[in-house]
Amino acid sequence: MEIGGTVRIISPPSIxxxxxxxxxxxxxxxxxxxxxxxxxxxxxxxxxxxxxLMSYHNGWNFGWSENDDRCGGHFFLLNKRAE
Known part of the structure; x- marks a missing residue:
């Protein structure tokens, strides 16, 4: 596996x-x-x-990605509080 693939696998859970x-x-x-x-x-x-190092496809853009970052953290918190 290339280094980029390893980074894509390890980074999200670490974050x-x-x-x-x-x-x-x-x-x-x-x-x-x-x-x-x-x-x-x-x-x-x-x-x-x-x-x-990356590109957007199928109508996805920086704005969608930023919105995903904003909403994603709240879903992680809901899961954490449900424990």
Whole structure:
């Protein structure tokens, strides 16, 4: 397997563990945490797109991806709280 494939397999679970494992208490800190992660993931994706390391297909674009980042974190939290 190439290095890029390994990164694609390891990165998402690692990001989820860090996001949930350090999730703060208090709504102000929680909002700041969500904004931080959405910004971080969006910047990384934008850099990857500009460098030609990724591309969008089938109507998907940066806006959809950013919205997915915003919504995805909430679903992880729902799962964490259900435990």
């Amino acid at each position: 989820v563990f860090i996001y949930l494992g350090r999730y703060p208490t208090g709504w102000v800190k929680q909002v700041a945490w969500i904004i931080f992660w959405v910004t971080l993931l969006s910047v990384v994706e934008l850099v990857n797109y500009i460098m030609g």
